[in-house]
Amino acid sequence: KQEVTQIPAALSVPEGENLVLNCSFTDSAIYNLQWFRQDPGKGLTSLLLIQSSQREQTSGRLNASLDKSSGRSTLYIAASQPGDSATYLCAGFQGGSEKLVFGKGTKLTVNP
Amino acid sequence: EAGVAQSPRYKIIEKRQSVAFWCNPISGHATLYWYQQILGQGPKLLIQFQNNGVVDDSQLPKDRFSAERLKGVDSTLKIQPAKLEDSAVYLCASSLVMYGADTQYFGPGTRLTVL
Numbered sequence: 524k525q526e527v528t529q530i531p532a533a534l535s536v537p538e539g540e541n542l543v544l545n546c547s548f549t550d551s552a553i554y555n556l557q558w559f560r561q562d563p564g565k566g567l568t569s570l571l572l573i574q575s576s577q578r579e580q581t582s583g584r585l586n587a588s589l590d591k592s593s594g595r596s597t598l599y600i601a602a603s604q605p606g607d608s609a610t611y612l613c614a615g616f617q618g619g620s621e622k623l624v625f626g627k628g629t630k631l632t633v634n635p
Numbered sequence: 636e637a638g639v640a641q642s643p644r645y646k647i648i649e650k651r652q653s654v655a656f657w658c659n660p661i662s663g664h665a666t667l668y669w670y671q672q673i674l675g676q677g678p679k680l681l682i683q684f685q686n687n688g689v690v691d692d693s694q695l696p697k698d699r700f701s702a703e704r705l706k707g708v709d710s711t712l713k714i715q716p717a718k719l720e721d722s723a724v725y726l727c728a729s730s731l732v733m734y735g736a737d738t739q740y741f742g743p744g745t746r747l748t749v750l
Contacts, residue, residue, distance in 0.1 A: 626677050
């Protein structure tokens with residue numbers, strides 16, 4: 524059974540800091556990975572999708588990478604801003620399954 | 636482009652009552668998903684539709700939960716009877732294609748409280 528672990532569970536940083544969120548899978552046979560953002564009381568917003576032929580994706584200040592051999596992904600946020608405060612979730616599709624398996628998320632607080 | 640719509644946004648019921656949630660996916664999206672998100676957890680897939688056919692409902696508690704997608708567009712998720720442990724946010728999502736090749740787009744969710 525695929526399980527997804529996100530470290531740390533919570534993170535508080537001052538504005539302007541660069542930070543890294545981590546995600547790991549018990550079964551490294553994943554082929555697509557998505558990072559989402561969830562604001563309190565709202566649904567999920569897709570940030571980046573890394574498909575099976577890719578190793579990383581970039582969007583603005585965000586960069587996500589996927590190392591299939593180790594079953595790990597990282598989300599790098601550059602020059603963090605208070606508006607980045609949210610819970611960040613990673614989710615992966617496992618080979619042979621159509622289920623998107625989610626981690627519990629990392630709650631990020633960026634202090635002005 | 637309009638996003639995924641869900642209603643109601645909030646619902647409070649007593650245990651053993653029934654409740655229904657509605658979802659309208661993004662126009663043209665063939666795949667529709669219902670997730671359950673318990674506080675402090677990541678979303679868990681309950682059921683996945685491809686057009687109006689069920690692709691995966693292996694994690695749907697079928698003794699109390701049911702879902703349908705009429706005409707391959709709108710979908711409803713029903714719980715009957717509700718239990719305390721059903722208190723959660725129910726999220727609907729849609730995507731253009733299956734097999735993880737496309738981004739899943741989520742609605743705002745329905746927060747269910749069972750008393």
